[in-house]
Amino acid sequence: MKKINARGLDCPEPVVLTKKALKDNEEVITIVDNKAAANNVKKLAKKLGAEAEINEIENDYEINIKNNENKHKNEQKDSTAKVYFFKSDKLGKGADELGDVLIKGFLHTLLETDPLPEKLIFINSGVKIVTENEDAIESLQELEDKGVNILACGTCLDYYGIEDQLAVGEISNMYEIVESLNSFKVVTV
């Protein structure tokens, strides 16, 4: 059991501290000194599928949280997990050179995000990123090492005749792609 003193802290601190504590503890008690913060911590618990109870003690609020789902954590799909959907080999519409630079920067920045995306899906000319764009491939390899699933559309690789040049990730089919787009939050790039 972990106790967090979040008195005197403004939103979002109490929520952020509780969220961190719940990663490693089955039971967390967060103490805050205002009702808004107490409600926010309770919302967090609900979102994470944990039980929470608010007790008013003098001028403070103690939120007792029991994280029942902890054991099943890995099986549970994180509702914030995202799939990035790359529909072209450039980022945005405009000059091609700029689009190239941006896609490298984008993938590099993606490495810094927390949580990391669940999957990256490349379709149409997007597959050129996983075959030719060296800098991008470097970032993608790092992402793959960190457990991000990288999928390239097989039909598209075939169309551009670059099926044998896949440098990172795996070849995927439309069924798997549609399935992924349906089961996660999708960010279209």
Next chain:
Amino acid sequence: MGPKTLSQVLRQVDFFTEDEDLLIGLGTADDATVYKIDEERAIIQSVDFFTPVVNDPYIFGQVAAANAISDIYAMGGKPFLAMNIVCFPSCLEDEVLVEILKGGAAKVKEAGATIAGGHTVKDDEPKYGLSVSGFVQRENILPNSKAKKGDKLILTKPIGTGIYASAIKGDLCEGGKNNPAVRNMLTLNDKAVDPMHANNVRSCTDVTGFGLLGHMVEMARGSNSTLTLYSDKVPFIEGVRDYAEMGLVPGGAYDNKDNFLGDTDIANDLDEVVIDMLFDPQTSGGLLISVPEDKASDLLIDLYANGVEEAAVIGEVTGEKAKVIVE
């Protein structure tokens, strides 16, 4: 300050506002003051400043300026002059202030106005904003108090910047230009002004600290009308629902709920998370527009054509009693 405390304080002070050229003053809790210049023209004046909502000082400067200028657009005018207001701690590097001011200047320039000066005060926490002046043809003044039964209500930007600001503060998302809420806050409301004048818009206000519902209540009170909001039609910034569910609801949203809930009838089955989002205090929010029904589709078309692509009809004026109904 919250609207309740503020009105309690203001009630005790005589501001000697008998000047008959003062067209819009404190009376209707409008976005800005409007003062008659001559038979055709009036000057609009407003001031707004606040603590950083994002970490990047240049972006903060831009957002603060977009937010301050917005009041001029909400009254139907165009800005021409602005003055900086700065509070800055001695422990921060000057470079930070340079970036804030650069951001503000860039946004004011984008709006076609000029920064003519300003004032700085030493303070523990940085704050930045501007006092902005604008011109308006008197026939084009858009108060928040003329909504009429039968009007459609249009919102020009999606909701959720307050919750996003909490998520940025909590490091749950990055606060750079790619953040959808940051993009939202950086967008000026300038492109909505001409379409409003071309389509007989009756009333307009910008959605800021009191949240969508708070500003609807103020429009309902000012206009003595019932505003009905269709919550499923309200555009929200992508991803904001997740953060709201996670409890990243700013204290201001709870204050707004306390202050305005009494003037709202909210459908019993409405999701708690949606209510939180509807009360979320906005920074540099969109315009809430009341337009005669027969002009609503023309206005939407003009807004889209002018680049205000996220505008949506979110409700209508359904009665003559001052309140807000949420369905």
